Amino acid sequence: MAYKTIQVKTEGRVGVITLDRPEALNALCDALTGELADALAKFESDDGIGCVVLTGSKKAFAAGADIKELQGRDFIGLYLNDPFEKTWESVARFRKPIIAAVSGYALGGGCEIAMMCDFIIASTTAKFGQPEINLGVMPGSGGTQRLPRAVGKAKAMDLCLTGRQMTAEEAERAGLVSRIVAVDELMDVAMEAAESIASKSLPIAMMTKEAINRSFEIGLTEGVRWERRVFQSQFTTEDQTEGMEAFAEKRAAHFKHK
Ligand code: HXC
Numbered sequence: 001m002a003y004k005t006i007q008v009k010t011e012g013r014v015g016v017i018t019l020d021r022p023e024a025l026n027a028l029c030d031a032l033t034g035e036l037a038d039a040l041a042k043f044e045s046d047d048g049i050g051c052v053v054l055t056g057s058k059k060a061f062a063a064g065a066d067i068k069e070l071q072g073r074d075f076i077g078l079y080l081n082d083p084f085e086k087t088w089e090s091v092a093r094f095r096k097p098i099i100a101a102v103s104g105y106a107l108g109g110g111c112e113i114a115m116m117c118d119f120i121i122a123s124t125t126a127k128f129g130q131p132e133i134n135l136g137v138m139p140g141s142g143g144t145q146r147l148p149r150a151v152g153k154a155k156a157m158d159l160c161l162t163g164r165q166m167t168a169e170e171a172e173r174a175g176l177v178s179r180i181v182a183v184d185e186l187m188d189v190a191m192e193a194a195e196s197i198a199s200k201s202l203p204i205a206m207m208t209k210e211a212i213n214r215s216f217e218i219g220l221t222e223g224v225r226w227e228r229r230v231f232q233s234q235f236t237t238e239d240q241t242e243g244m245e246a247f248a249e250k251r252a253a254h255f256k257h258k
Helices: 030-045 075-080 085-092 109-116 131-135 143-151 153-162 168-174 183-198 202-214 220-236 238-248
Strands: 006-011 014-019 051-055 060-062 098-102 105-107 119-123 127-129 165-167 179-181
Touching (some): 006 030, 014 183, 030 085, 060 098, 098 109, 105 109, 109 127, 109 143, 119 168, 127 168, 143 153, 143 168
Parallel strands (some): 014 051, 051 098, 060 105, 098 119, 119 179
Antiparallel strands (some): 006 014, 127 165
């Protein structure tokens, strides 16, 4: 499939998806979301990929859903055929690690899609917000659910009710962003992190991601019990044997399943 609104490339074991609709600040139109879902499905089934980086331009990661497309929708149309559901599921349920590298605007659906990724590396110019209230709607792709889990109730209420934007610095202080870097270093840093992740055992990285995501779904006692079982099961893997042997032999581990 030749893509028109995203760019896709592979560097070693890292897949890179760049949102590419500069004329609309990467607004998430139907064409873009369809292409994004397609690219993610291909990376998911490609054994050569161990981690994905999702990024945009310097000016915008994504300025939200495409308002000009949304404008003409009605309830029944959205209910029967939600254009976003499949794409959002493909990001939120992507099983391999995925990093959002955010520069410029990450607003509305743009902020929500970044929050669906496993962590966000932001440039100093990144701006996060849920401005939907200014359009007469509320966030509809996880903003009212993932944002409070990331930044707490007070800041999530503040952002969703006022529609204001938050700087990268405020986002990092609040826990939405894992690191802030200079704009020109954003992709280098994101790629370095992705390469590091992709060099580990893929199934173990996937289980780690699954376990952390599970902590948002279930209680602590069940979560810890489930973690322990998965941890124990990892002692059936060749990668556990190799990782611990390599440590004892003071050499780098060469994981088989990567
Ligand atoms: C469609 C958009 C867009 C969007 C920007 N553009 N954001 N088009 N949908 N979300 C277009 C503009 O119309 C304009 O096109 C071009 O991109 C450049 O934008 P400007 O506004 O001229 O740029 P600037 O003055 O720098 O302002 C940047 C901005 C502003 C602050 C990001 O564009 C803005 O407020 N955008 C909307 C942000 C927003 O409300 N997002 C939430 C969307 S709702 P032309 O052709 O005029 O040059 C949402 C719901 C998700 O995300 C839930 C889904 C179920």
